[in-house]
Amino acid sequence: xxxxxxxxxxxxxxxVGHHFVEQLIEQDIGAQITVLSAEPRLAYDRxxxxxxxxxxxADDLALTTPEHYQELGVAFKTDAKVTHIDKVAKTVTTEQGxxxxxxxxxxxxxxxxxxxxxxxxxxEHSLVYRTIEDLEDISASAAVSKVGVVVGGGLLGLEAxxxxxxxxxxxxxxxxxxxxxxxxxxxxxxxxxxxxxxxLGVRVHTSKATDVIExxxxxxxxxxxxxxxxxxTDMILFSAGIRPQDALAREFDLELGERGGIVINNxxxxxxxDIYAIGECALWNNFIYxxxxxxxxxxxxxxxxIAGGDLAFTGADMxxxxxxxxxxxGSIGDAHARTPGALSYVFENQPEGVxxxxxxxxDKKKLIGAVLIGDNSEYDTLLQxxxxxxxxxxxxxxxILPAGAGAAPALGADALPDTAVIxxxxxxxxxxxxxxxxxxxxxxxxxxxxxxxSSGCGGxxxxxxxxxxxxxxxxxxEVKKDICEHFAYSRQELYHLxxxxxxxxxxxxxSKHGKGLGCDICKPAAGNxxxxxxxxxxxSSDNVGLxxxxxxxxxxMQKDGTYSVIPRMAAGEVTPDKLIVLGQVxxxxxxxTKLTGGQRIDxxxxxxxxxxxxxxxxLDAGFETGHAYAKSLRTVKSCVGSTWCRYGVxxxxxxxxxxxxxxxxxxxxxKIKMAVSGCTRECAEAQSKDVGIIATENxxxxxxxxNGGMKPRHADLFATDxxxxxxxxxxxxxxxxxxxxxxxxxxxxxWMDNLEGGLDYLKEVIIEDSLGLAAxxxxxxxxxxxxxxCEWKVAMSNExxxxxxxxxxxxxETDSNVIFVQERxxxxxxxxxxxxxxxxELV
Amino acid sequence: xSSSSWIKVCNVDDLVDNSGVCALxxxxxxxxxxxxxxxxxxxxxxxxxxxxxxxxxxxxxGSINDAVVVASPLYKQHFCLKTGxxxxxxxxxxxVYATRVEDLHVFVQVAS
Numbered sequence: 043x044x045x046x047x048x049x050x051x052x053x054x055x056x057x058v059g060h061h062f063v064e065q066l067i068e069q070d071i072g073a074q075i076t077v078l079s080a081e082p083r084l085a086y087d088r089x090x091x092x093x094x095x096x097x098x099x100a101d102d103l104a105l106t107t108p109e110h111y112q113e114l115g116v117a118f119k120t121d122a123k124v125t126h127i128d129k130v131a132k133t134v135t136t137e138q139g140x141x142x143x144x145x146x147x148x149x150x151x152x153x154x155x156x157x158x159x160x161x162x163x164x165x166e167h168s169l170v171y172r173t174i175e176d177l178e179d180i181s182a183s184a185a186v187s188k189v190g191v192v193v194g195g196g197l198l199g200l201e202a203x204x205x206x207x208x209x210x211x212x213x214x215x216x217x218x219x220x221x222x223x224x225x226x227x228x229x230x231x232x233x234x235x236x237x238x239x240x241x242l243g244v245r246v247h248t249s250k251a252t253d254v255i256e257x258x259x260x261x262x263x264x265x266x267x268x269x270x271x272x273x274x275t276d277m278i279l280f281s282a283g284i285r286p287q288d289a290l291a292r293e294f295d296l297e298l299g300e301r302g303g304i305v306i307n308n309x310x311x312x313x314x315x316d317i318y319a320i321g322e323c324a325l326w327n328n329f330i331y332x333x334x335x336x337x338x339x340x341x342x343x344x345x346x347x348i349a350g351g352d353l354a355f356t357g358a359d360m361x362x363x364x365x366x367x368x369x370x371x372g373s374i375g376d377a378h379a380r381t382p383g384a385l386s387y388v389f390e391n392q393p394e395g396v397x398x399x400x401x402x403x404x405d406k407k408k409l410i411g412a413v414l415i416g417d418n419s420e421y422d423t424l425l426q427x428x429x430x431x432x433x434x435x436x437x438x439x440x441x442i443l444p445a446g447a448g449a450a451p452a453l454g455a456d457a458l459p460d461t462a463v464i465x466x467x468x469x470x471x472x473x474x475x476x477x478x479x480x481x482x483x484x485x486x487x488x489x490x491x492x493x494x495x496s497s498g499c500g501g502x503x504x505x506x507x508x509x510x511x512x513x514x515x516x517x518x519x520e521v522k523k524d525i526c527e528h529f530a531y532s533r534q535e536l537y538h539l540x541x542x543x544x545x546x547x548x549x550x551x552x553s554k555h556g557k558g559l560g561c562d563i564c565k566p567a568a569g570n571x572x573x574x575x576x577x578x579x580x581x582s583s584d585n586v587g588l589x590x591x592x593x594x595x596x597x598x599m600q601k602d603g604t605y606s607v608i609p610r611m612a613a614g615e616v617t618p619d620k621l622i623v624l625g626q627v628x629x630x631x632x633x634x635t636k637l638t639g640g641q642r643i644d645x646x647x648x649x650x651x652x653x654x655x656x657x658x659x660x661l662d663a664g665f666e667t668g669h670a671y672a673k674s675l676r677t678v679k680s681c682v683g684s685t686w687c688r689y690g691v692x693x694x695x696x697x698x699x700x701x702x703x704x705x706x707x708x709x710x711x712x713k714i715k716m717a718v719s720g721c722t723r724e725c726a727e728a729q730s731k732d733v734g735i736i737a738t739e740n741x742x743x744x745x746x747x748x749n750g751g752m753k754p755r756h757a758d759l760f761a762t763d764x765x766x767x768x769x770x771x772x773x774x775x776x777x778x779x780x781x782x783x784x785x786x787x788x789x790x791x792x793w794m795d796n797l798e799g800g801l802d803y804l805k806e807v808i809i810e811d812s813l814g815l816a817a818x819x820x821x822x823x824x825x826x827x828x829x830x831x832c833e834w835k836v837a838m839s840n841e842x843x844x845x846x847x848x849x850x851x852x853x854x855e856t857d858s859n860v861i862f863v864q865e866r867x868x869x870x871x872x873x874x875x876x877x878x879x880x881x882x883e884l885v
Numbered sequence: 886x887s888s889s890s891w892i893k894v895c896n897v898d899d900l901v902d903n904s905g906v907c908a909l910x911x912x913x914x915x916x917x918x919x920x921x922x923x924x925x926x927x928x929x930x931x932x933x934x935x936x937x938x939x940x941x942x943x944x945x946x947g948s949i950n951d952a953v954v955v956a957s958p959l960y961k962q963h964f965c966l967k968t969g970x971x972x973x974x975x976x977x978x979x980x981v982y983a984t985r986v987e988d989l990h991v992f993v994q995v996a997s
Contacts, residue, residue: 527949527950528947528948549921558947558948558950559920559946559947559948559953560947560948561945561947561948561949561954561956562944562945562947562956562961562963564947565945565947566945583901583902586901586903586904587901587902587903587904587921587945587946588945589945590945590958591940591943591944591945591958592958594904594943595943599940599943599958599959601936601938601959602938603938603939603940603943603959845899846901846906849907850907850908850909850914851894851895851899851900851906851907851908851917852894852895852899852908852909852910853908853909855909857914857939859932859938859939860939874937
């Protein structure tokens with residue numbers, strides 16, 4: 043008989059508590075896990091909390107779901123605050139009186155925001171910034187406020203200020219110290235950070251101690267500072283540091299630090315056997331770690347110890363890289379040069395707002411600290427120097443000097459030792475990455491999914507890529523991008539050859555740049571590129587042989603060789619008369635009808651020779667091709683919008699129709715789906731589309747590169763509150779940039795995941811026009827828009843293409859193997875067995 | 886022994902360069918292909934034995950090394966137009982028919 047499952051109770055379901063659950067499951071010891079959370083929802087990403095104000099929802103921030111925990115076999119209770127520990131009976135009791143037995147207890151209760159006991163601090167509109175509920179309160183308060191003050195100018199305070207700013211109130215930051223982010227940044231860096239933040243419209247007040255909060259005159263409240271100055275405001279956000287949530291440990295006699303925090307050893311065990319503490323509630327070596335990476339590390343250690351492993355927590359690096367209100371801030375190691383004998387080098391470019399400082403040891407051999415403001419591009423390199431004790435170059439200043447001024451090249455991935463930690467969130471070292479490559483993972487995505495590297499904060503993405511590339515190169519793996527045996531080029535290169543060489547046919551392309559006859563890979567890709575660039579008729583005699591059968595016959599082939607027909611129904615809008623025509627056509631040709639996911643109607647079971655007859659009738663009724671067969675824009679889904687809906691704030695249907703009509707017919711590397719929602723309720727599901735548009739009070743929020751289907755990807759919020767003209771410009775540029783640079787059959791979601799520089803880079807290209815391409819991309823899109831023709835209309839008016847739609851060149855017979863049977867009052871293809879029973883000869 | 890005969894099927898004009906058409910020859914569906922600039926006409930069975938439908942005439946023509954092939958439009962297996970052999974599955978072949986062109990007419994030879 044096997045031992046009974048070990049019972050593990052986890053108190054708290056923040057990021058660290060959740061990570062512990064994942065780690066323990068990975069240990070695979072069959073533990074019976076129970077999670078008790080005082081919060082109303084399961085774990086979510088607090089690091090990216092401020093994105094709640096730029097359009098992310100609680101669901102977007104969620105790290106898990108009840109269904110996921112159920113699948114994993116993890117029992118959980120929310121709104122279940124633990125109020126009692128019985129160390130002898132080994133049970134915990136919740137506020138509701140429920141009792142849970144444990145063999146091992148893990149406290150991951152986190153921290154709470156410290157609110158200084160200033161008289162008048164506890165009134166309405168005095169808030170903190172930690173949970174989603176806090177954000178909801180901030181949002182509600184901001185809606186009835188004009189001015190907001192954040193008390194505290196540290197890292198979290200500036201995050202909170204960003205939230206206030208995005209909520210649309212005049213934002214002030216009040217800091218007791220003489221500078222912002224005094225923990226991570228030196229004085230010089232603090233000065234520049236302040237000026238950059240003030241440029242963004244946030245007012246900063248340093249060296250200010252608040253004595254009392256009173257009623258204001260112009261605004262709700264008044265902060266009275268020591269020395270007599272005052273500041274009026276409507277709301278106050280306290281962000282003056284965190285305190286460990288150790289009340290439970292205090293009450294039930296676990297050892298605490300002098301200033302709080304549950305004391306733990308290197309195994310994350312508290313003073314009590316079988317009780318662990320991890321994350322911000324834990325005090326290790328008299329230190330509370332307020333970052334997520336060390337918390338994850340503790341979670342890993344505790345899980346390992348429960349499973350009998352021997353990992354140990356031995357402290358953590360507190361270096362930080364982040365973007366605060368769009369300003370790069372980096373801090374590594376001894377940023378304040380407090381190490382005896384430390385020397386520093388400083389580079390400052392005030393006009394461009396860049397400050398860089400490195401701190402080296404007395405021998406100028408090792409890097410011990412750094413501060414970066416306004417430009418984090420050297421962060422990864424500097425961090426590796428510091429963490430791995432790599433010898434500095436002869437002139438250490440070369441590490442921070444601008445290129446061309448004697449700057450050293452970035453530290454190659456090759457120079458890093460195998461012990462170098464590449465991803466600190468998930469604790470993946472260069473050695474782990476090499477092991478994963480040696481185990482057969484030969485590209486970045488598979489290394490990522492094998493090691494989980496770069497799946498935390500994502501800050502190491504660029505470094506990870508260079509390590510993988512470098513290791514693959516060393517193994518002689520040529521990262522081959524040839525599209526097929528006929529062309530030694532990638533799709534992107536072929537596109538370039540076609541455009542620059544003004545090549546208009548496949549014959550010309552293959553004779554100049556390829557070999558052989560081509561194939562079912564390169565021909566459709568070339569046909570697609572030719573169509574994107576020149577927009578010539580895809581069934582012209584030059585082009586027809588390039589097309590997949592769906593494009594050749596402008597319909598979708600089904601399993602029995604018949605086709606389905608989808609006319610365009612822009613935005614899902616259709617008149618009763620047109621609906622009747624569809625019904626009549628379907629009835630006349632005995633077609634199976636079904637609604638598609640893209641809000642239109644699909645007619646199935648059309649034989650090749652029926653397609654022209656069907657389309658004659660559809661064209662007569664005013665329908666045009668829906669391109670359901672093509673790698674091009676499929677549909678723009680819409681909700682009903684402000685025209686009918688009580689909640690709509692913009693005309694989503696009108697916008698969707700305009701957009702569908704603009705981009706219909708654009709040939710692209712893969713299909714493109716779009717949607718427009720008329721308000722934030724998002725009924726059109728725009729965030730799962732390549733291009734998603736959500737109406738706001740002030741215009742439109744634009745989301746890009748989402749996907750449903752096989753590998754869902756939530757779209758990225760690209761720009762907010764756009765007017766229609768600007769939005770169209772951005773979409774023009776985005777689509778053409780994608781058409782130019784994507785691989786064959788690469789959806790925008792995968793394209794984005796592989797785009798070096800990611801969303802920020804895309805914004806630079808599209809919004810700031812960093813490549814100087816915007817005008818060209820727009821002109822090219824305009825060409826496609828201006829030369830649009832309905833392919834069915836052209837095909838039906840041309841005898842040669844009409845002739846293609848027949849089963850036999852020499853007979854009016856039909857394909858005797860196409861047999862339908864009835865099901866639910868419609869046709870469906872007969873199965874093989876049914877055909878045998880009907881006496882149909884197969885072949 | 887089975888005899889065979891040449892059947893006149895269609896005009897050369899009915900073929901489409903670098904693409905396929907289908908003809909009904911003695912109750913058999915035959916896929917006909919012609920490359921641009923070449924006189925040869927290839928003929929194989931139209932039945933896709935893997936996809937189980939009469940569709941091979943609607944596939945894309947290409948080459949694998951020196952072999953001229955058609956890719957099935959259903960699941961993309963490649964069939965050699967000269968031998969009928971399937972590149973993805975050695976056990977699968979499709980019938981191949983002899984062809985000739987005379988006075989702009991296309992003839993196909995089928996067993997009768």
